Amino acid sequence: MDLQLFGQQLINGISLGALYGLIAVGYTMVYGIIRLINFAHGDIVMMSCYFAFFGYALFNLPWWVAFLGATVLTTLLGILIDIGAYRPVRNAPRISALITAIGVSFLLENFALVVWGGRPKAFFRPDMFAEVVSVGQIHILLLGVWTPAVTIALLFALLYIIHRTKVGLAMRSVSRDMETTRLMGVNVNRIISLTFALGSAMAAAGGMMWAMKYPQVNPFLGVIPGLKAFVAAVLGGIGNVVGAVLGGFLLGVAEILLVAVAPALAGYRDAIAFVILIAILLFRPTGIMGQSLPD
Amino acid sequence: MEGGRLRNQLLTLASVGILFALLYLASRYLSDYQVRILNNGAIFITLAVSYNLINGITGQFSLEPNAFVAIGAYTSALLTLSPAEKEISFIIEPIIWPLSVIQVSFVWSLVAAGIVTAFLGFLMGFPVFRVRGDYLAIVTLGFGEVVRSVANNLQRVTNGPLGLKALHNYTNLWWAWGFAVIAIFFIVRLVASSYGLAMKAVREDEVAAEAMGINAFRTKLLAFTTSAFFEGVAGGLLAHLITTISPTLFTFFLTFNLLIIIVAGGLGSTTGSVIAALLFAFGGEWLRVVEEPMSIGSLQIPGIPGMRMVVFSIALILLMIFARHGIMGRREFSWDWLLERSPVSRVFRGGGK
Numbered sequence: 001m002d003l004q005l006f007g008q009q010l011i012n013g014i015s016l017g018a019l020y021g022l023i024a025v026g027y028t029m030v031y032g033i034i035r036l037i038n039f040a041h042g043d044i045v046m047m048s049c050y051f052a053f054f055g056y057a058l059f060n061l062p063w064w065v066a067f068l069g070a071t072v073l074t075t076l077l078g079i080l081i082d083i084g085a086y087r088p089v090r091n092a093p094r095i096s097a098l099i100t101a102i103g104v105s106f107l108l109e110n111f112a113l114v115v116w117g118g119r120p121k122a123f124f125r126p127d128m129f130a131e132v133v134s135v136g137q138i139h140i141l142l143l144g145v146w147t148p149a150v151t152i153a154l155l156f157a158l159l160y161i162i163h164r165t166k167v168g169l170a171m172r173s174v175s176r177d178m179e180t181t182r183l184m185g186v187n188v189n190r191i192i193s194l195t196f197a198l199g200s201a202m203a204a205a206g207g208m209m210w211a212m213k214y215p216q217v218n219p220f221l222g223v224i225p226g227l228k229a230f231v232a233a234v235l236g237g238i239g240n241v242v243g244a245v246l247g248g249f250l251l252g253v254a255e256i257l258l259v260a261v262a263p264a265l266a267g268y269r270d271a272i273a274f275v276i277l278i279a280i281l282l283f284r285p286t287g288i289m290g291q292s293l294p295d
Numbered sequence: 296m297e298g299g300r301l302r303n304q305l306l307t308l309a310s311v312g313i314l315f316a317l318l319y320l321a322s323r324y325l326s327d328y329q330v331r332i333l334n335n336g337a338i339f340i341t342l343a344v345s346y347n348l349i350n351g352i353t354g355q356f357s358l359e360p361n362a363f364v365a366i367g368a369y370t371s372a373l374l375t376l377s378p379a380e381k382e383i384s385f386i387i388e389p390i391i392w393p394l395s396v397i398q399v400s401f402v403w404s405l406v407a408a409g410i411v412t413a414f415l416g417f418l419m420g421f422p423v424f425r426v427r428g429d430y431l432a433i434v435t436l437g438f439g440e441v442v443r444s445v446a447n448n449l450q451r452v453t454n455g456p457l458g459l460k461a462l463h464n465y466t467n468l469w470w471a472w473g474f475a476v477i478a479i480f481f482i483v484r485l486v487a488s489s490y491g492l493a494m495k496a497v498r499e500d501e502v503a504a505e506a507m508g509i510n511a512f513r514t515k516l517l518a519f520t521t522s523a524f525f526e527g528v529a530g531g532l533l534a535h536l537i538t539t540i541s542p543t544l545f546t547f548f549l550t551f552n553l554l555i556i557i558v559a560g561g562l563g564s565t566t567g568s569v570i571a572a573l574l575f576a577f578g579g580e581w582l583r584v585v586e587e588p589m590s591i592g593s594l595q596i597p598g599i600p601g602m603r604m605v606v607f608s609i610a611l612i613l614l615m616i617f618a619r620h621g622i623m624g625r626r627e628f629s630w631d632w633l634l635e636r637s638p639v640s641r642v643f644r645g646g647g648k
Contacts, residue, residue: 031429035429036429037429037432037433085612085616088616089615089616089619092615092619093619094356094428094429095356095562096615096619097615098356098429098432099554099558099611099615100611100612100615100616102551102554102611103608103609103611103612103615104608104612106551106604106607106608106611107605107608107609107612110601110604110605110608111605113601113604114601114602114605223547227433227436227437227440230433231437234430234433267444267447267448268444268445268448270440270444271440271441271444271445273437274434274437274438274440274441275441277433277434277437278422278434278437281422281425281426281430281434282422282425285425285426285430
């Protein structure tokens with residue numbers, strides 16, 4: 001495989017990986033703070049796509065207004081899910097919370113199916129993102145350049161919030177020891193809701209860029225990316241935000257390069273992520289940047 | 296009146312006899328649709344009690360059933376189809392050699408399905424049980440996706456997305472319910488044995504169980520493999536009930552349904568799983584009413600397809616919030632419990648005690 005093809009696929013992989021990274025951040029933040037795998041996270045991504053779609057197609061908003069509106073709505077949805085479904089089971093055994101998460105996931109999927117129908121809807125792609133630039137023989141959508149850039153920018157913003165603000169301090173504290181933080185006078189419920197909000201906002205950004213990249217929006221679009229993003233989060237070390245983005249990039253590049261090197265395996269594209277997951281859990285369960293696995 | 300093992304065993308035997316008598320009547324007098332629902336119910340019972348073994352009794356939150364049911368269904372289907380039928384089905388690429396000439400009877404295909412699935416479950420157990428809790432769930436979910444991916448892509452073995460059609464409708468009331476009875480019997484006896492105690496110990500506190508000398512890994516592997524066996528055979532039965540299988544049939548959706556069943560019945564209770572499976576199979580049909588147009592008084596509510604799943608999802612969430620222990624909690628049915636409450640025992644006890 002020549003260098004130019006490799007370069008092209010590498011860029012594709014980075015662009016895909018950035019999307020996984022954005023979604024993975026939501027998983028890792030929620031897991032870090034309440035030790036729950038939010039199965040519904042992939043479906044939050046899906047809802048953000050639908051919100052943006054309807055903002056643009058139904059209300060004829062300019063695309064950037066639709067995006068902002070979708071982000072706000074998705075954030076509210078994340079908070080709603082936390083308050084409505086996860087908070088009542090916070091003190092229940094872990095399996096109950098996991099089952100509730102699965103229930104929320106199915107609820108979102110079937111809600112979208114019933115209300116908006118199963119037929120895929122064509123997402124819009126603003127001209128700014130649709131242009132193709134060429135560097136030598138390598139062609140890339142401008143979207144493919146914007147995606148990693150936005151991801152890195154959002155990552156820095158998130159790191160700033162987590163490490164340089166008081167609420168970030170509270171979030172880190174709650175993830176370390178919830179009871180003691182409560183004793184220190186922190187409103188733990190509010191911090192957890194804020195975590196969900198931030199994670200959902202990142203998911204919304206990832207979702208809308210995903211929909212621009214693969215412009216077919218259907219109720220089940222969040223399932224596979226959600227699972228792969230979770231693998232990315234584990235790969236990078238669950239609980240670690242930088243790890244999540246890093247894991248996302250690695251997973252995206254691995255997936256694209258593997259299919260480029262062995263086209264016969266293209267059908268197994270989705271399975272590759274799980275093979276990677278199993279390998280990680282066998283050989284380095286804490287992930288790349290990991291803290292130790294809580295039990 | 297004191298309980299007695301012999302009495303309990305005779306009562307169990309008698310009830311099985313009554314069950315088969317009822318099945319005979321059903322096979323003669325009920326419509327095809329109703330018989331089909333009964334078959335479905337039996338298969339769900341088998342799936343529920345075996346899924347409950349790994350999830351409820353051994354306490355390992357696994358999401359594996361759709362993988363094992365798929366493996367069992369494909370194995371059994373590939374073995375009962377005749378070579379001629381296979382040639383007709385495999386239009387894109389011919390089926391690989393040994394499978395193209397093998398054809399066995401239904402019962403052997405079920406045995407093979409069970410053994411193959413159990414073997415693969417055994418192999419899977421090694422990587423799977425290196426992790427715990429949430430990760431176990433994701434890994435088993437991942438395996439389900441891998442199995443579905445393989446079924447979709449291995450054109451020469453599984454016929455890819457086209458799936459296998461025109462399977463013979465071998466599954467009838469006797470096979471389905473007969474196997475359900477066998478499964479329940481086996482699992483109840485397993486749970487009552489020392490192996491079952493080990494599983495419950497691992498569920499309650501794995502570290503303490505290890506300290507007591509129980510090999511937790513082996514215990515989990517035993518539960519997993521047993522579950523795999525029964526789920527595989529149930530898959531074979533399912534394939535020959537629906538007579539068409541394809542990779543889209545074995546998605547996480549199936550696991551989700553089973554999860555609702557065992558949680559609603561009570562995680563850890565075989566009786567609960569049976570009750571919930573029946574409720575699900577019959578109730579699922581009954582709930583189709585929410586998808587039909589309804590009229591309340593003068594209000595016309597149009598039928599909404601897909602509402603059933605929304606109702607199920609909400610039901611699951613509410614179940615976890617308000618009724619976490621399900622119908623039976625961890626209790627099981629026993630003849631002693633029933634007889635203590637029946638008027639019969641009062642007769643035998645005489646007036647006063």
